[in-house]
Amino acid sequence: KNEVEQSPQNLTAQEGEFITINCSYSVGISALHWLQQHPGGGIVSLFMLSSGKKKHGRLIATINIQEKHSSLHITASHPRDSAVYICAVRRTGNQFYFGTGTSLTVIP
């Protein structure tokens, strides 16, 4: 069983829809990251969270440490948001564990 599980694996949305991607983890962590992998393969870090909520533009990330759960929300989705979204957790020390990603397609 992976330390990090994401759902859904695949998601198709109409432009403008509100999107939620979920991440659950089973280990103690010091921080959680959300990453975006573009269709060409490049990876960009979106958020680092250790508690609460962060917002950047149309992206919102939340984390509940007690429930070992994080969500990434995209408001007013756009076709350029189409990408794979990856959740990663940093354990104490320097070990990172990654989910397998959620593939998002936003249709115009």
Add this chain to the structure above:
Amino acid sequence: NAGVTQTPKFRILKIGQSMTLQCAQDMNHNYMYWYRQDPGMGLKLIYYSVGAGITDKGEVPNGYNVSRSTTEDFPLRLELAAPSQTSVYFCASSYGLAGGPGFTDTQYFGPGTRLTVL
């Protein structure tokens, strides 16, 4: 700033050959990482370094070696390549001084190297 650069972008190796994947960053980051990404699988940490001269194993280190002689460079060496090492390899770096002022372990990724071992 170029950020994190990786060379080569693509490479095909025969079983048993060796090669070095190059990674360099110009952000003066302390931490550097090597990951592999297999189809349908999450990124797996191979090796990481917290500074020049210091390296440590990640989740999947077998078949690989690293060195960190400078802050900027973190090459990954494959000895005796095997088909199981066919993957996309990503190098990343972060500032990452835990607990210090401005602490962040936001990682900056290179563009990746697609390696095929036949």
